[in-house]
Amino acid sequence: MPDAAHWSAAVDPAPDAGYPDAPPRMGFFTDTSVCIGCKACEVACKEWNAVPQQGLDLLGMSYDNTGALSANSWRHVAFIEQARPAGGHQPALAGTPAGPPASPTSAAIAARSPVDTGTRPGTPPAPEPSAAARMALGEPEFLGMPGSVPPGRQRGGDRSDLRWLMLSDVCKHCTHAACLDVCPTGSLFRTEFGTVVVQQDICNGCGYCIPACPYGVIDQRRDDGRAWKCTLCYDRIGANLTPACAQACPTESIQYGPLDELRQRARSRVERLHLAGTPEARLYGHDPADGVGGDGAFFLLLDEPEVYGLPPDPVVTTRDLPLMWRHAAVAGLTMIAAVVVAFVGHRR
Missing domain, CATH: 1.20.5 (Single alpha-helices involved in coiled-coils or other helix-helix interfaces)
Known part of the structure; x- marks a missing residue:
């Protein structure tokens, strides 16, 4: 176990875990500004990893039917409805009703008539560019759910000061993972990709890892007591495949790849959002100097971490x-x- 002087050491923990020739550290970058709350990631995660259902719970007034990460929800899409921040209104794009900002692509869809496809009769319309392609071109993106009518609109067309924030939450695969420190059986282990995985066949259900996690990610199943969480699809990435959730994400809100590359891409994305008039855009979990040494799964947020249910200053519980x-x-x-x-x- 490293002491407090080493918490800001190398970003890649795999060599310290016994992989001297480890491949590049892999991870997730989740851009919440293009998340539409479709929950395709939740479904793909459950299908690929055979995660059992835990029942339908609409949680009162929310569209969120999972509530939080758990042993049976390794991906959780949070729905947050809130008043728009002061000064957050922007002029509507041409052809788009007044309201929260929409991308030029969404504005074009809204302005296009059912018969005006922009092509000759009998020719199918050209496909819309992907979210990642639009990011690479520096195009301002929509904030919240895309479509012909931006989020925060009411049925009568009257202006609303509400906006939707979406977050597909997941295990952070911390650089300094307290769950690894407290596991007495070695069930939790660090992979060659820098991720953290639970081996259920040797988990004894002690539960020490649950309070050790600063994010409240790990949970036990009631039927057997063993710990379960996201594995970052260890079996898929070992076969050079994209994790199921990122593969299924229709807007490429969940991006998978080498962590250094993702961090560079995320910084550029924040800069573009700032230039586009979204000063509240920020990164969470990307800094190797934070209390967990940086996360293997980090996020672009449009508000304070607490709004999304994330701790503002996470600290590895075994640090001291x-x-x-x-x-x-x-x-x-x-x-x-x-x-x-x-x-x-x-x-x-």
Whole structure:
């Protein structure tokens, strides 16, 4: 277990875990500004990993039917309806009703008549560019759910000051993972890709990893008590395949690849959003100098982390254990020395 002086060490933890010739560290970059809340990632995760259903719960007034990450929800799409931040209104694009900002592509779809496809009769319309392609061109993206009518609109067409925030949450695959530190059986292990995986066949259900996680990701199944969480599709990435959730994401909100490349892409994305008039865009979990050494799955957010149910300053819960053990050892030796001195003095 590394001590506190090494929490900001190398970003790739695989070599320290016994992989001297490890491949590049892989991870997720989730851009919430293009998430449409379709939950395709949740479905793909369950189908590929045979994650059982946990029942339908609409959670009161929310469209969110999972609520949080759990042993049976390794991906969770959060729905947050909130008042738009002060100064967040922007002029509507041509052909788009007034309301929250929409991308030029969405505006073009809204302005296009059913028969005007932009092509000659009998010719199918050209496909729309993907979200990733539009990002590469620097095009301002929609915020929230795309479509001919942007989010925050009411049925009568009246203006609304509400907006939707979406977040597809997942295990962060921390650089310094407390769950690894506390697991007594070695069920949790670091892979050659820098991710963290649970081996259920040797998990004894002790539950130590659950309070150790600063994000509240890991959970136990009620029927067997073992711990379960996202594996970043370890079996798929080992075969050079994209994780199921990223493969299924229709807007490429979930992007998978080498972590260094994703971080560079994310910084460029934030800069473009700032230039497009979205100053609240920020990255979360990307900084190797934070309390967990940086996450293998990080996010672009459009509000404070607390709004999405994320801790603002996560800290590895086992960070201070080495120092605590040293203090305990010194205290124990001091007590033993005091007892010996007292005993010798009494004999004299």
